[in-house]
Amino acid sequence: MTGTQTIVKPPTPTGGRPGIGRLPLARLRDLALVPAILLLIVVGALIDPVFLSAANITNVLQQQTELALLVLAEAIILIAGKFDLSLESTIGLAPALAVALVIPAASNGLGTELPAGLAIVLCLLTGLAIGAFNGLLILRFKLSAFIVTLGMLIVLRGLQIGITGGQNLFDIPPSVLYLGSALWLGVPASIWISGTLFVVGIAALGFFRHGRSVYAIGGNTDAARAAGIRTDRVVWAVLMIGGLLAALAGLLMTGRLGSVAAAQGDGMIFTVFAAAVIGGISLDGGKGTLFGALCGVIVLGLINNILTLGGVSAQWIQAIYGGIILVALILARLTSGKAQD
Amino acid sequence: MTSHEQSASSAAGATAPAAEARGVSKRYGATVALDAAGITVQAGETHGLVGRNGAGKSTLVSILTGLQRPDSGEIRFDGTPAPALANRSAWRQRVACVYQKSTIIPALTVAENLFLNRQAGGGLIDWRGLRRRAADLLAGYGVDVDPAALAGSLTVEQRQLVEIARALSIGATFIILDEPTAQLDAAAIDRLFARMRELQAAGVTFLFISHHLQEVYEVCQTVTVLRDARHILTQPVQTLSRDELVAAMTGDSGPTLGAGTARPPVPASAPVVLGLAGLRLAGYYDGIDLTVRAGELVGLIGSGSSGKVALAETIAGLRKADSGTVTIAGSTPKPGSVPATLAAGLGYLPQDRHREGLVPLLSVAENATLPITDRLGRGGIVAPARRRAAAERMIQTYDIKTDGPDQPVSGLSGGNAQKVVLARALANEPKALVMVSPTAGVDVRSKASLLGAVAEAADGGTGVLIVSDELDDLRSCDRVLVMFHGQVVREVSRGWTDAELVAAVEGVEQP
Numbered sequence: 005m006t007g008t009q010t011i012v013k014p015p016t017p018t019g020g021r022p023g024i025g026r027l028p029l030a031r032l033r034d035l036a037l038v039p040a041i042l043l044l045i046v047v048g049a050l051i052d053p054v055f056l057s058a059a060n061i062t063n064v065l066q067q068q069t070e071l072a073l074l075v076l077a078e079a080i081i082l083i084a085g086k087f088d089l090s091l092e093s094t095i096g097l098a099p100a101l102a103v104a105l106v107i108p109a110a111s112n113g114l115g116t117e118l119p120a121g122l123a124i125v126l127c128l129l130t131g132l133a134i135g136a137f138n139g140l141l142i143l144r145f146k147l148s149a150f151i152v153t154l155g156m157l158i159v160l161r162g163l164q165i166g167i168t169g170g171q172n173l174f175d176i177p178p179s180v181l182y183l184g185s186a187l188w189l190g191v192p193a194s195i196w197i198s199g200t201l202f203v204v205g206i207a208a209l210g211f212f213r214h215g216r217s218v219y220a221i222g223g224n225t226d227a228a229r230a231a232g233i234r235t236d237r238v239v240w241a242v243l244m245i246g247g248l249l250a251a252l253a254g255l256l257m258t259g260r261l262g263s264v265a266a267a268q269g270d271g272m273i274f275t276v277f278a279a280a281v282i283g284g285i286s287l288d289g290g291k292g293t294l295f296g297a298l299c300g301v302i303v304l305g306l307i308n309n310i311l312t313l314g315g316v317s318a319q320w321i322q323a324i325y326g327g328i329i330l331v332a333l334i335l336a337r338l339t340s341g342k343a344q345d
Numbered sequence: 346m347t348s349h350e351q352s353a354s355s356a357a358g359a360t361a362p363a364a365e366a367r368g369v370s371k372r373y374g375a376t377v378a379l380d381a382a383g384i385t386v387q388a389g390e391t392h393g394l395v396g397r398n399g400a401g402k403s404t405l406v407s408i409l410t411g412l413q414r415p416d417s418g419e420i421r422f423d424g425t426p427a428p429a430l431a432n433r434s435a436w437r438q439r440v441a442c443v444y445q446k447s448t449i450i451p452a453l454t455v456a457e458n459l460f461l462n463r464q465a466g467g468g469l470i471d472w473r474g475l476r477r478r479a480a481d482l483l484a485g486y487g488v489d490v491d492p493a494a495l496a497g498s499l500t501v502e503q504r505q506l507v508e509i510a511r512a513l514s515i516g517a518t519f520i521i522l523d524e525p526t527a528q529l530d531a532a533a534i535d536r537l538f539a540r541m542r543e544l545q546a547a548g549v550t551f552l553f554i555s556h557h558l559q560e561v562y563e564v565c566q567t568v569t570v571l572r573d574a575r576h577i578l579t580q581p582v583q584t585l586s587r588d589e590l591v592a593a594m595t596g597d598s599g600p601t602l603g604a605g606t607a608r609p610p611v612p613a614s615a616p617v618v619l620g621l622a623g624l625r626l627a628g629y630y631d632g633i634d635l636t637v638r639a640g641e642l643v644g645l646i647g648s649g650s651s652g653k654v655a656l657a658e659t660i661a662g663l664r665k666a667d668s669g670t671v672t673i674a675g676s677t678p679k680p681g682s683v684p685a686t687l688a689a690g691l692g693y694l695p696q697d698r699h700r701e702g703l704v705p706l707l708s709v710a711e712n713a714t715l716p717i718t719d720r721l722g723r724g725g726i727v728a729p730a731r732r733r734a735a736a737e738r739m740i741q742t743y744d745i746k747t748d749g750p751d752q753p754v755s756g757l758s759g760g761n762a763q764k765v766v767l768a769r770a771l772a773n774e775p776k777a778l779v780m781v782s783p784t785a786g787v788d789v790r791s792k793a794s795l796l797g798a799v800a801e802a803a804d805g806g807t808g809v810l811i812v813s814d815e816l817d818d819l820r821s822c823d824r825v826l827v828m829f830h831g832q833v834v835r836e837v838s839r840g841w842t843d844a845e846l847v848a849a850v851e852g853v854e855q856p
Contacts (some may be wrong), residue, residue, distance in 0.1 A: 223450035
């Protein structure tokens, strides 16, 4: 090793400034949304005192758990420099397929009537399989991730309608309902699950070699490959994890609502991308943190809740919500100073 | 300086060469990139690798770094055969290459880039420890860079040093520097050379690729010349004069191959159709003054980093200069506006005809008539019959080999596709024509007819500026300007020799 040989050299002119200032700044960017969250909490408290009640806060968080898991999945995929639009269909198809396989045909099932205990496993396996198939098309056949997953979004939604005959599924086995409806220590299990998964994700992407390789791939695939990272394998794994998380989100949503709606997850993907981008994830790949993405989810959840509590009429809430998301994106663009392309 | 002793001892064959390629051949389709070429880099020396564009340098580098598999031939490091191509980590311990294109990940810190994919075994990454290790490593090589800084914020010089330090820390003692000086200023080049000498004294072997022969003499002990995919010579630099080196690169050992077809001199009274005054674009070129008269054929040559292409793109309105003016046929179009420059009377042949010049799936007729659609009908309507007639005229004038005006351009050969671009550039009878690498990828016969068409256009009163690396493109020019590091450093009139021009392009002082 030459590393042991210390070489004396002439003083080099400094181009890089000393370390103070750079890293803290990068960390501050992670926390950029925290003031916004605090502001929203103050606004919410002023609009309606109910806002700060434990019941309301729990409600807000629980409603955001499914979105949070999708954002977690999408954020990791975006950091790896890829796209997945099909998550919003996976969240419907995975539980629908799993439930349809275990319930009787009379309840719009497929008639296979597999043991109900298998439903959760089937649901998660469906998510994994969808992610693996996306990976196959994107990595092996070198298709554009955007168009592949847009196609998959439509195919998967169509599969769900085909399997269920376009009906909502109501005869849900208790095991499937459990995760989305149980309380652990007085707090909905779904909040525990999402929170834990975010912590796991933040740790994995922040402190483990394989997690860091996701950033390397998104930042410069050639450089990552030159450093010995098996880029295709990592991206494939990321896409499968994405599918798995979407299926899990589907379970939580099914449990919370008590049924699998034919349009479950329909239209969520815009909110997912908005939360990720507001949270500082770059659509170019390689940039952003999962903590930022989580903040993005919380911001959107609070806005939604405040609009409801503020008595905005139901007919207008969608337009206003969408408008606020666009404003938030503009603000995020202005504060980060970089183009979001 | 220990380098002399080192090259002397290695020449005696005391140690196995640090890297050796023997009889390496590589083809890409019909193109032979390397033809039984080879190189032997002795341990501890700094070895220069030179050759003109397309000589096979990049292919040899990608084979030496294990990114490409040679069709035949053998690679050895320190006397042992090279590892399997799939074993990246074994390659990385033997050889590292600092490419012109960065292999740094800009969004990650310097520390993480240094230890990419080896931040920790399987466990938690200790970020504090990682930064400390990075700081130690950088200090060990005297690289004054903050390990916590984002790699994207580094200068080119710092980035190169970080890449060198990373390579050394992995264990590689053979380092390829692919045109490291292309983007550095003179002071940074001196610092890089000082650093290279120190590392060389510590036992590191370099393969140094440069377009500037001056630098090869400054820092290398041995030099290898490639030409037309073949190995031409390997010799200690002291025993090789500059003229011999240039001759080895051009394959031309005297003042042969002079002027192209003689053209009558352009009268000094001819109007200036293209005038550049004090043009400056930071990082590309500075202080460019240039005039092209009606009927004049002017060449512009320079290496890849000379700024010549950026200059051509500025004239065409694709880039906007920081200061200075571009005058076309007496008017000054709005800077940075392609429609304005076209309207002022400029024809432009882009460097990459596939990317910027042609719409491959559209027909010959449509491609050729794109800029003159306003003349083919009223109110935005393009009359197919008139377009067809216009295209057939062009096909005849420029001798384009095609099934007919309706054939998609993607089906044409390279030379004929280029003629379509030329026809289009000349379609609206420009006063001035700027062409970038007009004959790139064009076979010899098409080249002649293409350049003939250009000369005809000049005879017809168009002022032509040909921006090219190809000496053949410039033979019929009335005069040739040489750009070096963003400035026009020399002007030669017709009758120049290859050696004279190449020496000026490579920045070798005239003896």
